[in-house]
Amino acid sequence: MATVELKNVSKSYGTVEVLRDINLELEQGEFVVFVGPSGCGKSTLLRMIAGLEDITGGELRIDGQPMNDVLPAKRGIAMVFQSYALYPHMTVFENMAFGLEQARLNKAEIRERVEKAAKMLQIEAFLDRKPKQLSGGQRQRVAIGRAITCDPRVFLFDEPLSNLDAALRVDTRLEIASLGKRLPDTTMVYVTHDQVEAMTLADRIVVLNGGIVEQVGTPMELYERPASQFVAGFIGSPRMNFLNGTVAAAHGAETYGIRPEHISLSPDAGDWRGRVILTERLGSDTFVHVEVDGVGPVNVRIEGRSEVHANDEVHLTPDPASVHLFDAKGRPIPG
Amino acid sequence: MSKTVQKSRLSRSRTRSAWLFLAPMLLTLAIVAAWPLGRTIWFSFTDASLDLMGEARFVGFRNYLEYVAWGDGEGQYYGLLADARWWRSVWNTILFAVVSVSFETVFGLIIALVLNQQFRGRGLVRAAVLIPWAIPTIVSAKMWAWMLHDQFGIINDMLQTIGLIAEPIAWTASPDTAMVAVLMVDIWKTTPFMALLILAGLQMVPGDIYEAAKLDGVPPWRVFRKITLPLIMPAVLVAVVFRALDALRVFDIVYVLTPNTDATRTMSVFARENLFDYDKFAYGSAASTLLFLVIALITITFIMATRMDLEGKRS
Amino acid sequence: MKPPLWQSIGFYILVGVIVLQALFPFYYAILTSLEDGQALFEVNYLPRALNLANYQAMLSGGVFGKQILNSVFVATVVVILSLFLAVTAAYALSRIRFRGRGLLLLTVLSVSMFPQIAVLSGLFEVIRYFGLFNSLWSLVFSYMIFTLPFTVWVLTTFMRNLPIEIEEAAIMDGASSFTIIRRVFLPLMWPAMVTTGLLAFIHAWNEFLFALTFLSTDSQRTVPVAIALISGRSEFEIPWGNIMAASVIVTLPLVALVLVFQRKIVSGLTAGAVKG
Ligand SMILES: Nc1ncnc2c1ncn2[C@@H]1O[C@H](COP(=O)(O)OP(=O)(O)O)[C@@H](O)[C@H]1O
Ligand SMILES: [Mg+2]
Numbered sequence: 001m002a003t004v005e006l007k008n009v010s011k012s013y014g015t016v017e018v019l020r021d022i023n024l025e026l027e028q029g030e031f032v033v034f035v036g037p038s039g040c041g042k043s044t045l046l047r048m049i050a051g052l053e054d055i056t057g058g059e060l061r062i063d064g065q066p067m068n069d070v071l072p073a074k075r076g077i078a079m080v081f082q083s084y085a086l087y088p089h090m091t092v093f094e095n096m097a098f099g100l101e102q103a104r105l106n107k108a109e110i111r112e113r114v115e116k117a118a119k120m121l122q123i124e125a126f127l128d129r130k131p132k133q134l135s136g137g138q139r140q141r142v143a144i145g146r147a148i149t150c151d152p153r154v155f156l157f158d159e160p161l162s163n164l165d166a167a168l169r170v171d172t173r174l175e176i177a178s179l180g181k182r183l184p185d186t187t188m189v190y191v192t193h194d195q196v197e198a199m200t201l202a203d204r205i206v207v208l209n210g211g212i213v214e215q216v217g218t219p220m221e222l223y224e225r226p227a228s229q230f231v232a233g234f235i236g237s238p239r240m241n242f243l244n245g246t247v248a249a250a251h252g253a254e255t256y257g258i259r260p261e262h263i264s265l266s267p268d269a270g271d272w273r274g275r276v277i278l279t280e281r282l283g284s285d286t287f288v289h290v291e292v293d294g295v296g297p298v299n300v301r302i303e304g305r306s307e308v309h310a311n312d313e314v315h316l317t318p319d320p321a322s323v324h325l326f327d328a329k330g331r332p333i334p335g
Numbered sequence: 336m337s338k339t340v341q342k343s344r345l346s347r348s349r350t351r352s353a354w355l356f357l358a359p360m361l362l363t364l365a366i367v368a369a370w371p372l373g374r375t376i377w378f379s380f381t382d383a384s385l386d387l388m389g390e391a392r393f394v395g396f397r398n399y400l401e402y403v404a405w406g407d408g409e410g411q412y413y414g415l416l417a418d419a420r421w422w423r424s425v426w427n428t429i430l431f432a433v434v435s436v437s438f439e440t441v442f443g444l445i446i447a448l449v450l451n452q453q454f455r456g457r458g459l460v461r462a463a464v465l466i467p468w469a470i471p472t473i474v475s476a477k478m479w480a481w482m483l484h485d486q487f488g489i490i491n492d493m494l495q496t497i498g499l500i501a502e503p504i505a506w507t508a509s510p511d512t513a514m515v516a517v518l519m520v521d522i523w524k525t526t527p528f529m530a531l532l533i534l535a536g537l538q539m540v541p542g543d544i545y546e547a548a549k550l551d552g553v554p555p556w557r558v559f560r561k562i563t564l565p566l567i568m569p570a571v572l573v574a575v576v577f578r579a580l581d582a583l584r585v586f587d588i589v590y591v592l593t594p595n596t597d598a599t600r601t602m603s604v605f606a607r608e609n610l611f612d613y614d615k616f617a618y619g620s621a622a623s624t625l626l627f628l629v630i631a632l633i634t635i636t637f638i639m640a641t642r643m644d645l646e647g648k649r650s
Numbered sequence: 651m652k653p654p655l656w657q658s659i660g661f662y663i664l665v666g667v668i669v670l671q672a673l674f675p676f677y678y679a680i681l682t683s684l685e686d687g688q689a690l691f692e693v694n695y696l697p698r699a700l701n702l703a704n705y706q707a708m709l710s711g712g713v714f715g716k717q718i719l720n721s722v723f724v725a726t727v728v729v730i731l732s733l734f735l736a737v738t739a740a741y742a743l744s745r746i747r748f749r750g751r752g753l754l755l756l757t758v759l760s761v762s763m764f765p766q767i768a769v770l771s772g773l774f775e776v777i778r779y780f781g782l783f784n785s786l787w788s789l790v791f792s793y794m795i796f797t798l799p800f801t802v803w804v805l806t807t808f809m810r811n812l813p814i815e816i817e818e819a820a821i822m823d824g825a826s827s828f829t830i831i832r833r834v835f836l837p838l839m840w841p842a843m844v845t846t847g848l849l850a851f852i853h854a855w856n857e858f859l860f861a862l863t864f865l866s867t868d869s870q871r872t873v874p875v876a877i878a879l880i881s882g883r884s885e886f887e888i889p890w891g892n893i894m895a896a897s898v899i900v901t902l903p904l905v906a907l908v909l910v911f912q913r914k915i916v917s918g919l920t921a922g923a924v925k926g
């Protein structure tokens with residue numbers, strides 16, 4: 001059964017339409033990630049599901065019930081904000097209890113629920129502290145804890161990692177992933193502009209661009225069979241190489257796409273010949289930027305170390321099975 | 336297919352709360368401001384008197400201007416606009432506003448520049464500067480009335496000691512100096528307000544601008560003229576307009592320091608005298624209305640001219 | 651790089667002049683208030699006497715004490731009432747998007763520009779109609795015309811800068827607008843409330859025109875009017891000593907407030923003036 005359904009949902013601010021004709025069905029217990037460049041409408045879509053923004057067109061249903069006109073607190077939804085949005089003057093306990101108080105639960109039950117959530121997130125030790133006295137990661141956990149206590153059907157996250165430093169970001173990402181596993185019946189909707197977060201967390205990814213859905217699918221589907229040039233470029237790191245001109249024309253396409261990891265490099269033989277401009281050594285991988293004669297700049301990813309250097313002459317061979325062809329409108333041409 | 340913009344329950348309930356929350360304030364303002372203002376304007380077109388307000392009859396513009404013909408081709412204008420005492424009060428008000436605000440701006444700027452420097456005891460100096468602002472206007476008027484006393488006042492004593500004057504001056508009583516006395520007290524009392532507003536503007540000027548100017552070897556006076564002044568101009572302008580609006584309605588200081596003299600009677604004082612002392616309630620209302628009109632015009636012009644950022648969209 | 655010596659000396663002389671001119675009138679009032687009889691009529695620059703006769707004269711009669719209480723009562727009630735009305739209004743004006751909001755803000759702002767004299771005759775009628783003439787409530791009521799727009803304006807500016815996400819979190823938690831104000835915003839707003847409350851208090855404490863007009867008996871008057879009306883039998887018998895003592899008494903609390911809260915007052919004053 002689908003828990004969250006969006007039918008022809010759209011959103012405009014005055015005359016500016018920021019989301020158009022969104023159709024989605026999110027399954028119960030699924031971890032869905034909305035990903036797209038900044039300003040594409042991800043937050044707006046999430047906030048419409050939450051009820052913080054009016055839905056100006058179409059319908060939202062949760063568990064089959066129409067939700068357009070239901071107050072946020074009555075939708076069975078909890079939300080974790082980018083800035084955590086903890087109440088600064090309340091202790092961690094009071095922060096987590098606030099929603100339950102509004103729902104008029106009795107004291108004993110509130111305490112029980114808060115403590116259960118605190119235990120799950122290992123924040124029991126901080127229950128009497130104010131948010132000021134916590135680190136960024138701890139605050140993030142409190143924010144998640146506050147959401148859990150309400151026992152929501154749907155859990156919404158709006159870029160929850162963007163205020164954390166890089167190391168903590170990975171830890172917290174893992175924690176959110178395991179939270180998804182520990183709450184198998186809860187649908188998770190997670191917004192990010194970072195495709196790595198999307199790929200690692202999602203059961204299914206929704207790629208948004210300019211207010212429309214570009215593609216919906218599992219991470220591997222998006223990686224292997226992008227439905228548009230935009231998706232092909234957005235998913236995968238480093239970015240797919242897009243080549244125009246003769247290479248593309250030879251395949252009857254406007255654009256020829258090949259991912260850096262699908263090109264092999266050899267010092268003496270290959271389909272393309274070029275000169276190395278720059279190498280980036282990450283230890284586990286090496287990225288080699290090559291200016292290919294008659295083709296243009298191509299980025300190649302090599303596992304492990306590589307002994308090529310700037311100005312070396314190299315030969316490249318794209319894997320024919322992994323080539324993506326696009327027409328002038330950016331639509332894929334079946335190969 | 337027509338798209339109807341449908342407001343959600345949350346939006347609707349928030350809009351409803353908004354009006355509910357605003358209602359008490361709006362009601363209060365309606366009773367203390369809008370309605371009385373309307374009544375004042377109404378009274379100005381009637382023959383109302385203090386004791387017979389309810390029986391006021393409409394008399395048109397008679398309180399403002401009326402030509403009474405004597406029948407033989409001769410006649411005379413009556414009403415505020417033909418009243419030399421009123422015109423004198425208009426002149427006094429304008430003079431007071433222009434002079435006091437000019438001096439306050441200059442002194443305020445100097446004090447603000449001083450307070451903007453880093454020096455030991457700055458906090459205490461700032462507190463000291465604030466004190467004249469906090470002293471009730473009536474109290475300042477009385478304190479200065481005593482200092483300006485013709486026989487026992489310390490100001491005359493000082494001036495005589497340093498030889499600036501030979502004879503004591505009757506500052507508040509003499510028509511020649513009464514306005515000077517009023518201006519002195521007002522400038523003393525209100526300069527702190529000006530200084531603080533300008534100081535706030537000064538503190539928004541980023542410090543590295545001065546560093547850069549210093550490195551380029553620009554002399555301080557030019558830095559002030561070419562950099563500081565243009566940057567704080569908006570803050571100064573706002574302060575000047577606020578003060579000017581305030582100065583145009585001046586009442587307390589004049590009423591207490593120099594009661595009953597043509598030399599200092601301002602529009603507010605003129606209005607109140609007619610309303611409550613001379614039992615010319617309607618005439619006084621007309622004077623109030625005209626003062627309101629002047630101030631409203633200036634306010635509207637100001638808001639239009641600065642296209643004020645009311646909803647805080649720019650921040 | 652240190653400025654040359656003559657510049658520092660000049661600067662400190664300027665600071666000295668500024669402080670002296672600001673404090674001297676109040677200093678001289680204190681000095682006068684401590685003199686009595688003939689000493690009053692000799693100009694002194696330094697304190698000569700420490701005679702509390704003027705204070706005794708003012709405070710023993712009972713009326714002045716009552717008048718101080720009147721002022722305290724009016725100013726306190728005005729502060730409480732205007733803060734109460736302004737908090738909810740400021741929430742609506744800063745946090746809720748609805749049609750007519752800009753116009754309302756404009757209205758509130760323009761009321762704060764009203765010359766008091768323009769409403770005096772109309773207000774006089776209203777106050778008589780409600781039977782409030784010569785009652786302290788007439789002042790509580792009429793002072794709203796200047797305290798309310800000011801507090802609404804400053805609190806609106808302040809609330810606009812509180813993070814939106816905190817409020818949205820509260821909405822998700824199921825809090826009503828009123829609960830949001832009471833449980834979430836109020837505790838965050840104490841600094842702004844203290845500032846605006848202080849300024850409203852000072853304003854109400856100092857007000858003269860309405861107090862002069864709407865109160866008619868000595869025992870009802872507030873202190874500014876009381877001081878203004880202290881007089882002798884003739885021009886030559888004005889009890890300057892008493893007036894100065896009364897002036898010092900009503901000013902001391904304000905000076906104390908300024909010293910303790912100067913930062914808050916400064917921030918409130920500058921917030922009250924709109925950025926152009
Ligand atoms: N209140 C608003 N009024 C007008 N436009 C808005 C408003 N909020 C967001 N937008 C616009 O809607 C678009 C989508 O915004 P958002 O959903 O926040 O993007 P993101 O994908 O970065 O989260 C943006 O172009 C933004 O400018
Ligand atoms: Mg966003």
